[in-house]
Amino acid sequence: MDHPRAFLLLKPDCLRLGLTGSVERAIARAGLRIVCRHRVTLSGADVRCLWPEYHEAGHPLALAFLDRYLTGEPSEVLHLRGPDAFEAARRVKREVRSRHAAGPFANVVHGAQRHGEMARQAGHLLGRCAACAEPFHSDEPPLNPPRPPGRDFRADADLTALVDELWPLVQGVPADPGPVRLDGDDTGQAVVLGSDPEQTLDSTVTALWHALPGVELRHAVLLVMHAGYSGGTPVAVGGRRALDDCLRILRAHGVRACWRGLI
Numbered sequence: 001m002d003h004p005r006a007f008l009l010l011k012p013d014c015l016r017l018g019l020t021g022s023v024e025r026a027i028a029r030a031g032l033r034i035v036c037r038h039r040v041t042l043s044g045a046d047v048r049c050l051w052p053e054y055h056e057a058g059h060p061l062a063l064a065f066l067d068r069y070l071t072g073e074p075s076e077v078l079h080l081r082g083p084d085a086f087e088a089a090r091r092v093k094r095e096v097r098s099r100h101a102a103g104p105f106a107n108v109v110h111g112a113q114r115h116g117e118m119a120r121q122a123g124h125l126l127g128r129c130a131a132c133a134e135p136f137h138s139d140e141p142p143l144n145p146p147r148p149p150g151r152d153f154r155a156d157a158d159l160t161a162l163v164d165e166l167w168p169l170v171q172g173v174p175a176d177p178g179p180v181r182l183d184g185d186d187t188g189q190a191v192v193l194g195s196d197p198e199q200t201l202d203s204t205v206t207a208l209w210h211a212l213p214g215v216e217l218r219h220a221v222l223l224v225m226h227a228g229y230s231g232g233t234p235v236a237v238g239g240r241r242a243l244d245d246c247l248r249i250l251r252a253h254g255v256r257a258c259w260r261g262l263i
């Protein structure tokens with residue numbers, strides 16, 4: 001089935017960095033034309049409506065970072081038309097990200113992954129003018145599958161303040177806070193955390209919270225962000241038994257991308 005319409009959301013960093021022209025050229029190269037554009041300043045409520053696979057109690061960290069990244073500054077929605085617009089818009093998104101994305105919350109553009117997501121999000125973002133009023137249709141379920149949740153860290157920290165503190169440290173290459181020292185004599189080995197897109201920031205930080213007794217929340221968040229960037233970040237050093245326990249607890253929390261390695 002041909003989908004002649006699509007949209008892309010130019011996030012606040014795209015506008016701030018002056019990348020709109022670069023995105024427009026990628027759109028033209030993909031055979032799409034811009035039929036309408038809307039400036040929007042997203043709110044926290046918009047973020048929760050657009051990405052309902054994240055919810056307040058289970059993904060408070062992801063939402064706090066998304067709020068910091070996406071709200072309060074202007075974004076722009078581009079309504080696109082052209083042959084097989086859904087796939088073409090996805091290609092534009094990949095091209096723009098490979099050229100300009102820098103860091104875990106700095107990927108410049110959003111485009112829907114699924115037709116159902118596209119229709120649902122377009123219904124939220126468009127429909128404000130005659131050119132955009134015709135609803136997007138999709139046979140797919142509107143919701144994306146839920147993402148693995150984590151601990152409700154709102155009880156442990158002021159997450160808005162935490163994100164304000166960490167924000168400069170996760171721009172570009174995320175800062176590496178170094179491994180946590182566990183009990184026992186150093187063996188020259190470490191537990192290494194890899195990158196796993198099946199997990200979420202919240203689910204992985206929660207696993208570290210249990211696997212690294214007494215770890216500070218800011219430390220755990222930075223370890224997870226660095227692991228997502230590096231693909232292999234040492235998160236714990238110490239004695240053999242402590243490292244065994246750490247790995248076992250990570251795996252019990254669903255983290256598969258973790259192993260024992262040399263420090």
Ligand SMILES: [Zn+2]
Pocket residue numbers: 036037038079126127128129130131132
């Ligand atoms: Zn419009």
